[in-house]
Amino acid sequence: MSEFRVQDKGPQRVLLSGVFGPFGVDDAYGRKENLMELFHNQVTKAQEMGSWRFQQRSFGLYFLAANIKADVTVLDFPSRKRFMEELKKGYDVVGISFITPNFVKAKEMTGLTRQISPESTIVIGGHGAAIDGVEHLLDCDHVVKGEGIRWLRSFLGEDPDAPFVHPTLSISERQAAFGAPFPGVGANLLVPGVGCVNGCKFCSTTHFFGRKYTAYLPTGKELFETARRIADERGIDEFSVMDENFLKDRQRAQDLLAEMERHGRYFTFHIFSSAEAIMAFGVDNMVRLGVTFVWIGFEASSSKGNFEKNEGIDPKGLTQELRDRGIIVLASGILCQEHHTQENIQTDIDFLVGLEADLVQFMLLTPLPVTALYRDHERRGLLRQDLPFEEWHGQKYLAYHHPEFPDNTAEKFLIAAFRQDYEVNSSSMYRVAENVFRGYGHLAALPGxxxxxxxxxxxxxxxxxxxxTILPLVARYPVNETERQRATALDRQISELFGRPTVRERLRRIAIHVLALRWKLRCRLLGDRIQPSTIVTRYGPGAKKSATIWSRMVPSPKAIGALASYLPRPFRAYCVNLGTSANK
Ligand code: B12
Ligand code: SF4
Known part of the structure; x- marks a missing residue:
């Protein structure tokens, strides 16, 4: 690492970049298992045509950009060439955000920066900054471990305690399943804070942020006001909350509910929460709060593979209680833990499949840098020094020595687990449709x-x-006969209650069948990989940082919304989504 360069405090030109693509391909910098897609990477990956496909921006970059006064450019999903072109513009500061499996890309990018723009100060941040001795492994000037906004503001000579600005962004780009636009709208992103106090041994986010929670929106009132502004700007009342354990701050969640009730504005939320925090908040309260989706880490069935957060919890009971109220459950589990053997691992796979959640994430236990697990494995000499960081993504190899799972035997169990969940419980698209219908029934039957x-x-x-609208597609491309029958019966039940699909809805169904056929053909000819487009967002100095980020290349979200209102609903959702995508 070169010497630190002290910045003079004049106006700075800052480039904040994510790592370069392509993603999810085997090349010198990455691996095919490491997709830039949450669900297709680690949740619905075995679900063929019905896998949920969407991409998410590198949110941290936009949060940093929105909270500094400098002239900032955010470069998301660049190609290596595009990053090099951008460097030629001569930035004072080049910030690179990366996670552990993208270490080699970050290393290449810092090297390119030194070559092309030697005057730039290089700052690296994000979870990859937690790699031990990273400052000696790549060429940079500053390594930011943990929360970045305060650090960057101080570094640029700005007030670290200035009010927090929450950018307006969609949670995802290009949502689709079966090649057709995904039902519903592209929810807004809400990041109330970073970190979690629970300190589970394996967990990156708790340890990266020092086992504490840094709240950006510490009160229910601030949450509500921020949500209202964003909802009004995007015309969407649905939020995906990127907070590791949203219900942990019970009071704040209750206050948010009280604010919504006071204003008669009922937002809905997708959240992550630990089981103990859910129990403390109460499942019925979650319905009132508008939680429509919850990601819960159940991890394993036995006390050996489990954590304090799940003590005294009945995972199956809790999952079903949530689902009976229409709350979509994503249950996550960790395979190839230390107590697992080739014989007993099936017990945990059966446990996770047996929860009958809507979605299941299976991930290999991975001692990511900075975690207590990493330290423990390091002390016991278990870390796999031979495994390059590109492979530390938890979907193929174990990053620690486990006598029961030598070489790449772990992957076999992972693939089988995803398949088992799909075959037994049907596609997640079916499960979610069934769940949401249940949720309606639950409330409809509730008196008063x-x-x-x-x-x-x-x-x-x-x-x-x-x-x-998507059920006919589920029935057309089922994993087995059981799913075909389930989807057909559910579609019938829904029509019986709400009336047969209108002519417009029927036309929409025909249209999505055509899109599904197109997608099928595309997969057959070109494979199913989707690369995110490069997104460049430029904020001039002093620009209004909270404004909706939208493209110079596409009309404003409002204009798109107006046009889209003439389209059937799924296409409308797609257009709203496009409205916040940005320019190449
Ligand atoms: C959204 C997300 C994704 C998106 C990625 C979007 C993208 N464009 O990169 C998707 C779903 C595609 C994804 C995929 C993967 N992800 Co991911 N992801 C997340 C998630 C849930 C949220 C990140 C986020 O936006 N947080 C909110 C922002 C505000 O916080 P932040 O990013 O941490 O940024 C703050 C600081 O880190 C810092 N900072 C960040 N960058 C920089 C840069 C500079 C210059 C500075 C100064 C500061 C700074 O400042 C910010 C403000 O404080 C996190 C978990 C979490 N809750 O953080 C996991 C997480 C980052 N992902 C992780 C992993 C491992 C993966 C995958 C390998 C899949 C997997 N096996 O889990 C793939 C890799 C994909 C790829 N090819 O790169 C790990 C990283 C672990 C590690 N130690 O590296 C995390 C922590 C999850 C976990 N607990 O294991 N992911
Ligand atoms: S509860 Fe979840 S977010 Fe919190 S430390 Fe444990 S695994 Fe991490």
Whole structure:
């Protein structure tokens, strides 16, 4: 690492970049298992045509950009060439965000920066910065471990305690399943804070942020006000909350609910939460709060593979209680833990499949840098020094020596687990449609609904109809006969309750069949890889940082929204999504 360069405090030109693509291909910098897609990478990957496909931006970059006054350019998903072109513009500061499996890309990028723009100060951040001795492994000036906004503001001579600005972004780009636009809208991103206090041994986020929670939006009122602004800007009331354990701050969640009730504005939320925090908040309260999706780390069935957060919890009971109320559950589990053997691992796979959640993530236990698990494995000499960081993504090899799973035997169990969940429980698209319909039924049967529950019931009704449009596709491309029958029966039940699809809905169904055929053909001819487009967002000095980020190449979200209102609903959702994608 070169010497630190002290910045003079004049106006700075800052480039913030994610790592370069292509992603999810075997090349000198990455691996085919390491897709830039959350669900297709580690949740619905075995679900063929019905796998949920979407990409997410490198949110951290936009949060940093929105919270500094400098002239900033955010470069998301560049190619190596595009990154080099950008460097030629001569930035004062080049910030690179990366995670551990992308270490080699970050190393290449710091090297390119030194070559092309030797005057730039290079700052690296994100979870990859936690790699031990990273400053000696690549050429940079500053390594930022942990929260970055305060650090960057101080570094640029700005006030680290200035008010926090939450950028307006969609949670995802290009949402699709079966090659057709995904039902529903592209939810807004909400990041109330980073980190988690629970300190589970294997968990990157808790340890990276020092086992503490840094709140950006510490009160229910601030959460509500921020959500309202974003919802108004994008015309969408649905939020994906990127907070590791949202219900952990019970008071804040309760205050948020109180604010929504006071204003009669009922947002919905997809959240991550640990089981103990869910129990403390209460499942019925979650319905009132508008939680429509929850990601829970159940990890394993036995106490050996489990954590304090799951002590005294009945995972199956909790999953079913949530699903009976229409809350979509993503249950995550960790395979090839230390107590697993080739014989007993099936017990945990059966446990996770037996939860009958809507979605299941299977991940290999990975001692990521900075975690307590990493330290423990390091002390015991278990870390696999021979495994390059590109392979530390938890979907193929174990990054630690496990006598029971030598070479690449771990992957076999992982693949079988995904397949088992798909064959037994059907596709997640079917499960979600069934769940949302259940949620409607639960509220419809509840006597004495107040305004909040009436609003929630109407939301369930609308979502049921949105998901129903995709059921014929589920029935057309099922994993087995059971799924075909389940999807057909559910579609019939929904029509019996809400009436047969209108002419418009039927036309929409025909259209998505055509799109599915097109996708099938594309997969057959070209494979199913989708690369994210390069997104460049330029913020001039002092630009309004909270404004919706949208493209110079596409009309504003409002204009798209107006045009899209003439389209059937799924296409409308797709267009709203496009509206916040940006320029190449
Ligand atoms: C969104 C997300 C993704 C998106 C990626 C979007 C993208 N364009 O990169 C998707 C779903 C595609 C994804 C995929 C993967 N991810 Co991911 N992902 C996340 C997630 C859930 C949220 C990240 C986020 O936006 N946080 C909110 C922002 C505000 O926080 P932040 O990014 O940490 O940024 C802050 C600081 O880190 C810092 N900072 C960040 N960058 C920089 C740069 C500079 C210059 C500075 C100064 C500071 C700084 O400042 C920011 C503000 O404080 C995190 C878990 C989590 N909750 O953090 C995992 C996480 C980052 N992912 C992880 C992993 C391992 C993966 C995968 C390998 C899949 C997997 N096996 O889990 C793939 C890799 C894909 C690839 N090819 O690169 C790990 C990283 C672990 C590690 N130690 O490296 C995490 C922590 C999950 C976990 N607990 O294991 N992921
Ligand atoms: S509860 Fe979840 S986010 Fe918190 S430390 Fe444990 S695994 Fe990490």
């Amino acid at each position: 609904r107040d305004a909040c529950l009436e609003a929630r019931m109407e939301q369930f009704r609308r979502r049921t109809l949105e998901y129903a």
